[in-house]
Amino acid sequence: PQPPATTAVRSAVQVLAQLGAVEPLPANQDVSLTALGYHLSSLPLDVRIGKLLLLGALLGCVDATTTLAAGLSCRSPFVAPFGMRAEADEARRTLAVGNSDHLTLLHAYSLWSGCSSRAEQESLCQQYFLSHKGLQLVCATKRELLDHLEHAGFVNRASSTLRGSALGSVHSAASTLTPHHASDSQLIKALLVGAMWPRVAKVEAPASKGKGRGAPQPERSDSGDVRYKVKDDAGVSSAALHPSSVLAMA
Structure with missing residues (x-):
């Protein structure tokens, strides 16, 4: 080779x-x-996702970060059947938490794992345009990641909470993340920044020009998409949010 x-x-x-x-x-x-x-x-993950997993274990946020690491390593459980993009987007907006794709993924997984039966899970998936098989794969991957953390000494297998949440048990102690769980959300966002740095962007509105009191208008492409300026060591480039992101739907 x-x-x-x-x-x-x-x-x-x-x-x-x-x-x-x-x-x-x-x-x-x-x-x-x-x-x-x-x-x-020793982790079968992208290094950034692996760092998220380890930071979560160190800071007592194992359930959320193993769910996120598994979800980011698998195909997205959000689906949009042909001809139903608008309905799928509306369903995702209903699930959205804090204009965050990561918190929205946690919310969707928590709802699914809290169902009392397979039939209830499938009904939930149909309602919110989620893939039942995709969420099962996230669940299985999460269990594997917990095994890796246990082997490395970061978690204790005796913890029934971790076992239940990894397997998607209805008795999982993982709370559904909603806008009311602000402290949980802020910790998870901080862990994401710590894991993904320096691949982190901060949006700053440019200083208003002239005497007008209106908010500065973002740059838009010919198609009408909002464009963002991204500055790094290579210079300044332009980027846009993916249309499936809840940020783009906000």
Whole structure:
């Protein structure tokens, strides 16, 4: 097999360094794994999602972060049948929590896992345009991730709460995330920022020009989509929210 290109290796090392997974060794060009990097190397996940999982375990937010890690690693459970995009979008808006795709995913999974029977789960999926098989896969992946955390010593298998929530039990102690659970939401958002950094964007409205009192208008593309300016080491580029995001629907 051909070795990876040097530029690809450098890019990968840069990502790992940004995440705190590697650190340079003195007096040479090599790097070594940090404690975080050691644990990330054993997880079958993208490194950023793996960091989210570990941060959640350290800060007592295991249930939510294992659900998120599983959900982000699987195909989205939100579906839009042909010709029913508008209905599917409206259903997602109904489920939406805090204009956040991540909190909305947690809300959907919590509703599904709290159902008392398969028939109730399937009815819920039909109502909110969710994939029952997709949520089952998220559930199975979540169980595998909890096994990894237990093996690494981050969680205790004796915890019935973790077992129940991983298996989607009706007795799961995981609360449904709603706008009223502000402290939970803020912690999860903070964990996401910590895990995904520096792939984090902050929207700042430009200073108003002139004497008008109206809010500054965002830049729009020819199709009418709101465009955002993204600044990084490479310069400034333009980006748009994916139309399926609850942020784009807000």
